[in-house]
Amino acid sequence: MTPFCELVGCRLPIQQAAMTRVGTPALAAAVSEAGGLGMLAVGRQPVSVIRGEVDDVLAVTSRPVGATFIVSFVQPATLEHVAERLPVLEMFWGWPEPSLVRDGVVTGWQVGSVDEAKAAVDSGCRYVVTQGVEAGGHVRGKLPLDELVPSVRAAVDVPVVAAGGIGAAADVHRALGLGADAVRVGTRFLAAAEADTHPAYVDALVAAGPDDTVLTQAFSVGWPDAPHRVLASAEAAALADGPDPVGRMTLADGSQVALRRRGTTPPTTTTTGQIEAMALYAGRAVGAVTARTTAAAIVEELGAVSSERSASSV
Numbered sequence: 001m002t003p004f005c006e007l008v009g010c011r012l013p014i015q016q017a018a019m020t021r022v023g024t025p026a027l028a029a030a031v032s033e034a035g036g037l038g039m040l041a042v043g044r045q046p047v048s049v050i051r052g053e054v055d056d057v058l059a060v061t062s063r064p065v066g067a068t069f070i071v072s073f074v075q076p077a078t079l080e081h082v083a084e085r086l087p088v089l090e091m092f093w094g095w096p097e098p099s100l101v102r103d104g105v106v107t108g109w110q111v112g113s114v115d116e117a118k119a120a121v122d123s124g125c126r127y128v129v130t131q132g133v134e135a136g137g138h139v140r141g142k143l144p145l146d147e148l149v150p151s152v153r154a155a156v157d158v159p160v161v162a163a164g165g166i167g168a169a170a171d172v173h174r175a176l177g178l179g180a181d182a183v184r185v186g187t188r189f190l191a192a193a194e195a196d197t198h199p200a201y202v203d204a205l206v207a208a209g210p211d212d213t214v215l216t217q218a219f220s221v222g223w224p225d226a227p228h229r230v231l232a233s234a235e236a237a238a239l240a241d242g243p244d245p246v247g248r249m250t251l252a253d254g255s256q257v258a259l260r261r262r263g264t265t266p267p268t269t270t271t272t273g274q275i276e277a278m279a280l281y282a283g284r285a286v287g288a289v290t291a292r293t294t295a296a297a298i299v300e301e302l303g304a305v306s307s308e309r310s311a312s313s314v
Contacts, residue, residue, distance in 0.1 A: 003128060004182035007089050008106055009064040011115035012303035013176070015129075015161055016295075017186030018068035018090070018312035019137070019195070019281075020045075021249075021268050025056035030295035032063040035303060036297075037088065037182075040067040047078040051254075054085050065175040066090055066109075072223075074100065092228065092244035093138060096123040108165065110184075114142030117152045117160075128152065129184055134165030135314050136187045136283030138228045139215060146178060151181035165210075167285025185302065187283045189258040192295040200275040202292055204231055210284040219279040221263045228264075230280050237277035238262050247273020 002013045014036035016028065020043035026157050038061075040053055050067075065092045066084045071094025083102040091100055092110040101107045101124035109127040117128045128153045132145025141148060145164045153160050162175035163184035190197045191205055201238030214232040217225070218239055238246075239301060244261035245268035250270035251257060257280065259265055267278045 002159070002181040004161060005245060007127060007159055008037050008066070011039045013180075013182035014172075014299050014302050015165065015182055015184045016189050017041065017137070017184050018066075018171075019186060019190070020265075022190060022195050022197045022201075022266050024194060024196050025053045026060070027092075027189060027192055027295055028065050029057045029061040029063075030192070030194045031189070031299055032061050032065050034296040036299045038065045038197065039088075039155060040065065040086075042067055042069045042082065043203075044070075044073045046080075047075065047081055050078050050293075051081060052252075054082065055302045058085070067108075068092055068274050069100075070094075071097070074125055077175065090129070093140060096120040096125065097200075098123040101125060106247050108161070110140060111152070112142060112148075113209060114148075114151050114155045116140075117156050121156045125158065127160040127161060127181075129163050131184075132162070132164030133215065134229075134284040135163055136213070136224075136229045136286070137281040138226050139164075140170050141295075145175070149180050150176040164227065164256035165284045166302075167283070167288030169302055169304060171262070171285060171288075173197060183302070185285075185298075187281075187285050188298050189290055189295060190282075191226065192298060196268045196270075198269055198271050198275055201278075201280055202275070202289075204280055205286055205289040206291065208233075208282060208289075209287045213282050213284055213286060219264050221260045221264050223264050228279070228281065229283055231282050231286075233295060234276065235282035237274070238279075240277070240278055242274055245273070246277050247271055247275065295312055 018039040018041035020041040031038035066088030096119040096280040131141040159181040162180035245258035
């Protein structure tokens with residue numbers, strides 16, 4: 001058991017990346033039940049929606065589950081509600097701010113540099129997530145993970161979670177060897193049975209390799225100046241001529257929303273339209289996505305390395 005596991009109360013040093021829309025309460029609960037730390041994505045959703053997601057996750061697991069907030073979009077009422085009900089909060093995409101760190105709740109910050117990691121600890125954060133440039137989704141980091149993790153490890157005295165390009169057991173082994181106390185995994189969980197990922201999106205992930213991703217700002221409508229890594233085919237399709245809106249999504253209450261071309265929303269199972277031109281986020285670990293499977297199977301595969309390592313050190 002690593003310092004990260006001891007801090008948040010999970011059995012394995014595997015944290016699921018929070019993923020807006022496609023990441024579900026069922027996914028977060030399944031990851032936590034399997035021994036990792038499942039995460040809900042708050043994004044820009046209203047407190048009423050987040051209240052329901054917290055209800056859903058707590059109804060099926062008593063194990064620790066956390067939630068990730070985007071600093072630019074934090075709503076105080078939502079933050080207070082989640083802080084009262086979940087044991088782990090995490091912040092992303094904003095310089096560390098002490099006012100967002102709540103007493104009595106383990107707060108982490110996803111960072112892209114040593115200076116940001118130090119600022120997070122100074123703000124009261126109890127762990128940091130170091131994000132390498134290999135990561136899928138929105139990318140804070142500018143350095144490869146192999147450079148960033150050792151630098152952050154040497155600079156802070158809290159648990160360090162490695163994120164970016166981690167999809168296979170060998171990646172976990174490498175990250176722990178660099179000094180990380182846990183790993184954060186996103187792209188692999190897009191193909192989990194519990195995720196709400198559109199089937200065409202999953203098929204595109206299965207067909208892709210690491211060189212089929214690109215760091216871009218193509219999907220910046222509604223969130224400018226925020227680099228993100230997606231499948232290169234999605235960038236090309238989005239930048240080509242086509243309809244706007246690019247499709248529609250049905251929400252849990254039955255209402256529908258139009259999806260702007262080059263918007264940030266990834267396609268869920270209820271999405272219709274030009275799926276291939278939507279934000280198909282994917283990290284350089286995409287080659288590890290070979291089929292749709294369960295969250296428990298993914299956690300078991302990735303966690304085997306850390307379990308074997310713990311056993312051999314006894």
